[in-house]
Amino acid sequence: MERTLAIVKPDAVSAGNIGKILKEIEEAGFLIAGLRMVRLSKAGAEGFYAVHRDRPFFENLTSFMSSGPVVVMALEAESAIGRWRTLMGATDPAQAEEGTLRRRFGSSIERNATHGSDAPETAASEIAYFFRGVELG
Numbered sequence: 463m464e465r466t467l468a469i470v471k472p473d474a475v476s477a478g479n480i481g482k483i484l485k486e487i488e489e490a491g492f493l494i495a496g497l498r499m500v501r502l503s504k505a506g507a508e509g510f511y512a513v514h515r516d517r518p519f520f521e522n523l524t525s526f527m528s529s530g531p532v533v534v535m536a537l538e539a540e541s542a543i544g545r546w547r548t549l550m551g552a553t554d555p556a557q558a559e560e561g562t563l564r565r566r567f568g569s570s571i572e573r574n575a576t577h578g579s580d581a582p583e584t585a586a587s588e589i590a591y592f593f594r595g596v597e598l599g
Contacts, residue, residue, distance in 0.1 A: 464542040465495065465598075467588035469577035472530035475499075479567045480533055483576065486563060487537065490549050495598040496536035496589075504528045510591055519572070526572055534592040543585055546578045 470483050487494065502510065507524040514520050539545055551562025555574055558565035568574035579585035589598075 463538050463540060464582070464585075465536055465538050465589060466542040466546045466579045466585045467577070467592065468535040468537050468546055470533040470535075471573070471575055471577060472526060472532055473569065473573040474567050474575040475531050475533060477567070479575065483563060483567065486549065487535070490545065491539055492542065492546070493538040494535055495538045496593050496596060497533065498535075498592065499531050499533050500592070501531045502528045510588070522572060536589045536593055536598050543579055543582065547580070550576045550578050 468487070470480055474480065474483060484494075504524060507527040508515070508520075511520065511524055511527070514523065537546055549563060551558030551564040553564070553574060554571045555564045555568035558568070563576050564574045567576070579588050
């Protein structure tokens with residue numbers, strides 16, 4: 463089994479799409495090992511996305527991610543990282559395949575409804591960022 467971090471971003475939360483996205487996650491065979499709704503501070507978003515600090519989109523990304531509540535999840539499944547990334551779809555919703563979460567619920571590269579870890583090391587550190595000291599199911 464593998465774990466990955468999933469985030470329902472502020473745009474999808476404010477649009478009322480949490481339940482729809484959770485339904486897709488469960489129907490895709492993921493176990494939700496941990497789930498929390500949080501509101502990231504600007505500093506919290508900057509800490510989470512620190513790897514992108516020198517990228518031109520960093521300011522917009524961290525402002526967006528701290529603009530409203532998000533739902534963070536530790537998902538578990540065989541090949542969870544790859545399977546979650548496939549379910550999310552391409553970063554740009556316009557380029558994402560039909561039926562993917564970003565195609566259905568995202569509106570732009572910035573406001574693309576979901577986040578997912580890209581590698582096992584990233585998944586471990588991202589899960590620890592939100593679930594420090596918490597026993598996961």
